[in-house]
Amino acid sequence: MENTLNKAHKHTVNVAVGIILRDTACFVTKRNETVHQGGKWEFPGGKVERDENVTDALARELREELGIDVIDSEPFMHIEHDYGDKHVTLHIHTVSSFTGEPRGCEGQQGAWVLLEDLQKLRFPDANKAIITKLEAQYL
Ligand SMILES: Nc1nc2c([nH]c(=O)n2[C@@H]2O[C@H](COP(=O)(O)OP(=O)(O)OP(=O)(O)O)[C@@H](O)[C@H]2O)c(=O)[nH]1
């Protein structure tokens, strides 16, 4: 059974994802139209590189994408999702301590959104469980 699982998930892409929290809002960005799941909102982050752990990848991606330095992050949840064209494993952390002011450093749109308003935005399908858990935990 374990072999079957390993085989099925051999091509999963490991992604470090940050829920940037301040009071009752979180900072989200919009994915470029041309990329996988383009045009949808996302929690900032990106692929974990070889020889990198999730915490390091998260810090690197948030520095590159938002220009912030993570002081502290906490594991929030894991999600595996198969988009058909791509299988992803999201390693999601909450980030409530950081320096700098987040902005879209790579030209992407960014916004502070109240947690209660997240469900109004269009996110990739894998993100539904994140929003459900955030609402349950913080609202
Ligand atoms: N960053 C991020 N990726 C997500 C989320 N939800 C989700 O399904 N993904 C998927 O995770 C995958 C990797 O994320 P990414 O495109 O940000 O990776 P990256 O920054 O390293 O991009 P690059 O290496 O192409 O420059 C994408 O296929 C994306 O569709 C999310 O909330 N945030």
Ligand SMILES: [Mg+2]
């Ligand atoms: Mg990214």
